[in-house]
Every structure is written in structure tokens, then in C-alpha cells.
Amino acid sequence: MTSDQWDLVLGSLGPITGGAIRGTIPLALASFAGGMVIAVAVALMRLSGRRLVAALARGYVSLIRGTPLLVQLFVVFYGLPSLGLVIDPWPSAIIAFSLNVGGYAAEVVRAAILSVPKGQWEAAYVIGMARPTALRRIILPQAARVSVPPLSNTFISLVKDTSLASLILVTELFREAQKVAAFSQEFMLLYLEAALVYWVICLALSTGQGVLEKRLDRYVAH
Amino acid sequence: MSPTDPGAGRAADGPALLAVTGLRKSFGTHEVLRAVDLTVHTGEVVAIIGASGSGKTTVLRCLNGLEVADAGRVEVHGSLAVDFATSPDRRQLNALRDRSAMVFQHYNLFPHKTVLENVTEGPIVVQRRPVREAREDALALLARVGLADRADAYPFQLSGGQQQRVGIVRALALRPDLLLFDEPTSALDPELVGDVLTLMRDLAAEGWTMVVVTHELQFAREVAHRVVFLDEGAVLEEGPARQVLTDPAQERTRQFIRRLLHPL
Ligand SMILES: Nc1ncnc2c1ncn2[C@@H]1O[C@H](COP(=O)(O)OP(=O)(O)OP(=O)(O)O)[C@@H](O)[C@H]1O
Ligand SMILES: [Mg+2]
Numbered sequence: 001m002t003s004d005q006w007d008l009v010l011g012s013l014g015p016i017t018g019g020a021i022r023g024t025i026p027l028a029l030a031s032f033a034g035g036m037v038i039a040v041a042v043a044l045m046r047l048s049g050r051r052l053v054a055a056l057a058r059g060y061v062s063l064i065r066g067t068p069l070l071v072q073l074f075v076v077f078y079g080l081p082s083l084g085l086v087i088d089p090w091p092s093a094i095i096a097f098s099l100n101v102g103g104y105a106a107e108v109v110r111a112a113i114l115s116v117p118k119g120q121w122e123a124a125y126v127i128g129m130a131r132p133t134a135l136r137r138i139i140l141p142q143a144a145r146v147s148v149p150p151l152s153n154t155f156i157s158l159v160k161d162t163s164l165a166s167l168i169l170v171t172e173l174f175r176e177a178q179k180v181a182a183f184s185q186e187f188m189l190l191y192l193e194a195a196l197v198y199w200v201i202c203l204a205l206s207t208g209q210g211v212l213e214k215r216l217d218r219y220v221a222h
Numbered sequence: 223m224s225p226t227d228p229g230a231g232r233a234a235d236g237p238a239l240l241a242v243t244g245l246r247k248s249f250g251t252h253e254v255l256r257a258v259d260l261t262v263h264t265g266e267v268v269a270i271i272g273a274s275g276s277g278k279t280t281v282l283r284c285l286n287g288l289e290v291a292d293a294g295r296v297e298v299h300g301s302l303a304v305d306f307a308t309s310p311d312r313r314q315l316n317a318l319r320d321r322s323a324m325v326f327q328h329y330n331l332f333p334h335k336t337v338l339e340n341v342t343e344g345p346i347v348v349q350r351r352p353v354r355e356a357r358e359d360a361l362a363l364l365a366r367v368g369l370a371d372r373a374d375a376y377p378f379q380l381s382g383g384q385q386q387r388v389g390i391v392r393a394l395a396l397r398p399d400l401l402l403f404d405e406p407t408s409a410l411d412p413e414l415v416g417d418v419l420t421l422m423r424d425l426a427a428e429g430w431t432m433v434v435v436t437h438e439l440q441f442a443r444e445v446a447h448r449v450v451f452l453d454e455g456a457v458l459e460e461g462p463a464r465q466v467l468t469d470p471a472q473e474r475t476r477q478f479i480r481r482l483l484h485p486l
Contacts, residue, residue, distance in 0.1 A: 123330035127344030
């Protein structure tokens, strides 16, 4: 590698990590938060026992999982304006990613809720709790423990998927790398650098996952 | 009155706390309860015995609304009356549930909460009692079952017998009118059964009203005032504990008791 290339790599590290900090990470966090709200709602709809409500939830999950994320993103950003609904890049990205995460995480949340023994619901009812209280205080905390590993995978996938937002003009990690690459024509170098930064973020997340799992495991026999 | 005989007549003279008539319940086409009648007086201990599948658990579950009966009436203290024939609303079922507390065969403690939190959850979150008062109450109850020093432990750190005593304390902390026990010792190792039965005997002596589903015939004979023998979803025989257990009127009751005493 020439010293010019070294300078390019070092010089671009600033904008690229800036894109991660100001773009990729907040985008992933906001979308994951939105996605989890959708996921819990959809999971509860599927478990509600009302056929129509459950069917609606199933249809949603099927639609999200059966279509490409890129297409979902484009429908929101490029498609909706033809219906007169123009949404800026950032909110468009957050909406599309939230809907997507919601569809995938709903199944995780549903399975996690079902994994809590029926006796826990009954014990909650017997001490006088109504269903929403039982869910919030007794069932979901136990479901959370089982769902940390699969939801961590969802989150890590989401972090990488946010690179698609570069295609609807959101300034994030990958778009910063693209800009420098186009300008310097050092495509290999810049894209490898971007890959490396994504990798570092994901490694940090995996470590965080381990810590969280340990914390939630404190009340379980080993 | 001898210490081994709680005296059939004593508690039964009190007012009826619970009056159940014509309780029916089917699961699909399977008729599990066929017109069960049951009266429990204040301060009385009633043991329900019967073969596996005879409907003992289902009776208890209908008494606290975990299961909604198809027909029948449950009256509590003459005031609250739930008629299952006219599908009762949730408010009525909740009122029924709030009068009793249940102790489960498999304890069903909340694994993500400490022993103390398990006990105070109902009083604080549901009954909205002051936190400090609920804690002090819970600690006093835990102390009396010998578990004060385990208040901050998680359920998995306790033995089965300790967990079941916490289960009982969790029920007591709700200050219910009626305690329901569903085979509270049958998941326990034999050497741990005694602690739990001793505690239940003490509760009976204190005057708690209890309905106990059990296979512990000795416990039933010594602690229960009355024994109800359930057979295929109906009460086949009931009466003073000593009489039903030692000199039953029905041949089926006799057979059941003999098989429990001499399994081989
Ligand atoms: N939710 C349910 N759905 C279908 N059948 C049920 C259900 N609950 C109980 N039953 C059936 O009802 C019958 C009575 O059950 P129940 O649990 O009341 O019996 P039990 O007397 O408590 O028996 P055991 O001594 O084994 O605990 C059984 O045949 C059981 O299979
Ligand atoms: Mg049973």
C-alpha cells in the first residue's frame, strides 16, 4: 500500500465513523425500538384468540418476511409520494426498518411468550392480577430472557441492513465511504474499510449481548 | 377433644363461608364435573380425595375462576353469588377470585422475583397496600415459616419444601377468606413433605378456612374436619374425616382408600 493510500484510509476514517455515529447507530436504535413496539403488538394480536385479529397479524408477518427489505424501503420513500405522501429520507428509513424488524421480531416475541409456563399466568391471576398486569410484570420479563439471543441477532442484522438507507440518500456509514470512494477511485480500499467498521460495531454488540444474557440469567439455575 | 381429632362438629357449626351447588364442567364432550355440591364453613378444613382424573383440581379451579364452570352456583359468605348458568361477567369472577388464594402442586413461584417480591407482589401491585407495610407483613410471615433469611434469594436457590412454603406465604399475604391447596406436597421429595404438612396443620389450628386436595390420608384424618370423596366428577361420599377414612359407607371409597394405603 502506498503512503497516499494510507493517508486516504486514515483521512476517511473520520467521515466514516462519523457516518456510523450520526447515521448508522441512531438509525438502527430508533428502528429497533419502533420494531419492538410493533413486534409486541403483533405478537399479542396473534395470541389474542380473536380470529380476525390473529389473521391480520399473520398476514403482516407473512408480507414482511415475503418481500425484500430494499423493496419495502423503496415503497415508503419512492412509492408513497405518488399517493401524495412525501416522507423525508430519515423518517422513511426508520418507518421501513421498524416495520421490517417488527415482522421478524413478532415471531420471536410470540414464541418467547408461549415458552413461559401456563402456571405463571395462573399464579398471576390467583394473586389478583388482570391480564395486562400479568403480561407486563410476570410474563414479559420471563419472555425477555429467552428472546435476548434471537433478538440480538435481529439487531445485528438491522445494523448491517441500515446500509441500504444509503440508497434513499440517508447519510450513514456506507454512504460516507461511497463518497470518498467515488472521489478517490479507491473502491476496494474504502469498501473494505467500511466493512471493517461494520464488523467492529457488530463485535461490540455481540459482547453487549453476552453481558445482557448474563444479567438476565441471574435468577436461573445453572 | 384429643389433639389428633380436630373434632368434626367444631368448625362446622360456624356460618357457611362457601356454598357450591350443582357445579358442572365439560371439556369438549368429556363431562368432568357432574353436579358437585360442596359447603365449607368458616374455620373449617375440608379435604378432597379421589382418584386421578376424578375432577379434584377442576373443582378448585372453578372455585377461583381459573376455570369457568358450565353451570352451578358458588356463594361466598351469603353475599357474593355467582351463577355459572348465566355466564357470569369478569367482574363477578374477579370478585370470586379475590376471596380465595391458591397453593399449587408445582409452587408456580415467579422465578424472576426474589422470595420477598414473590410474596409482596399481590399486596403491593394488586391490593395497593403501602409498600412498607406489605414488606413487614411478608417478612413476618416468612419468619414464621423459617425463611426470613431467604427473603432475598431467588426461587431456584431454594429446596422444593422451601419453595412450597413460600407459595403458602404468598397465598397468606393476600389475606384471603379461603385457602385452596392442590396436592401441595405431591411434588416434594418424601423427606420434605413433613415441613409443609406441619405448616398447614398450624394454619388449620389458627382457624384458616382451607380446602385441600390431597393424597396424604394421615394428614386428612388428623387435620381435616370433613373429607369429600370425589368419584368421576361427583361427590360420592362426604362426612367427618375419621368416619370417611376409616369406615366409609361406599364400597368405592373403601377400595380407593385401601389402594392408597396398600399400593402393592
Ligand atoms: N383444560 C382441560 N382440557 C381438557 N381436559 C381437561 C382439562 N383439564 C382437565 N381435564 C380433564 O378433566 C379430568 C379431571 O381433571 P382434574 O385435573 O380435575 O383431575 P384430578 O382429580 O385433579 O386428577 P389428578 O389427581 O391426576 O390431579 C381429567 O380427565 C382431565 O384429563
Ligand atoms: Mg389434580
